[in-house]
Amino acid sequence: QVQLVESGGGLVQAGGSLRLSCAASGSIFRPNTMGWYRQAPGNQRELVATITSGGTTNYADSVKGRFTISRDNAKNTVYLQMNSLKPEDTAVYYCNVVRLTRTYWGQGTQVTVSS
Numbered sequence: 001q002v003q004l005v006e007s008g009g010g011l012v013q014a015g016g017s018l019r020l021s022c023a024a025s026g027s028i029f030r031p032n033t034m035g036w037y038r039q040a041p042g043n044q045r046e047l048v049a050t051i052t053s054g055g056t057t058n059y060a061d062s063v064k065g066r067f068t069i070s071r072d073n074a075k076n077t078v079y080l081q082m083n084s085l086k087p088e089d090t091a092v093y094y095c096n097v098v099r100l101t102r103t104y105w106g107q108g109t110q111v112t113v114s115s
Contacts, residue, residue: 001026002027002028002097002102003024004024004096004097004104004107005022005023006021006022006095006107006109007020007021007022007023007109008020008021008109009093009110009111010110011112012111014085014086014113014114014115015085016085017081017083017084017085018085019080019082020036020080020082020093020111021078022036022077022078022079023076024076024104028097031052031053031054031099032097032099033050033051033052034078034095034096034097034098035050035051035069035078035096035098036048036069036093036094036096037096038089039091039092039094040091040092043091048060048067048069048093049067049069050069051069051070051071055071057069063089066083067080068080069081082111086113087113088113089111089113090111091110091111092108092109092110093108093109093111094106094107
């Protein structure tokens with residue numbers, strides 16, 4: 001069984017920064033893709049960024065240049081450094097891991113950006 005535990009969310013003013021972490025435990029095998037998604041009230045869950053085991057990254061256009069995704073394969077942990085935060089970044093952020101046909105999700109962490 002795979003478990004994902006996110007941390008690092010909180011309340012920050014516009015222009016500020018936060019760093020999210022997601023630690024995966026259980027039967028995590030590589031190669032896999034780890035990622036961050038977010039869901040604001042009334043909206044669908046959307047992609048924020050993903051990173052493969054080899055380090056290839058992909059970002060939503062709305063966060064390019066402001067957010068950076070990284071991972072530590074030895075620790076099975078993925079990070080999301082969020083800079084220049086905007087009120088529209090307010091959402092619950094979810095970590096996920098995809099390997100072959102399996103997708104695992106964390107419980108989510110709230111990020112709130114005040115104007």
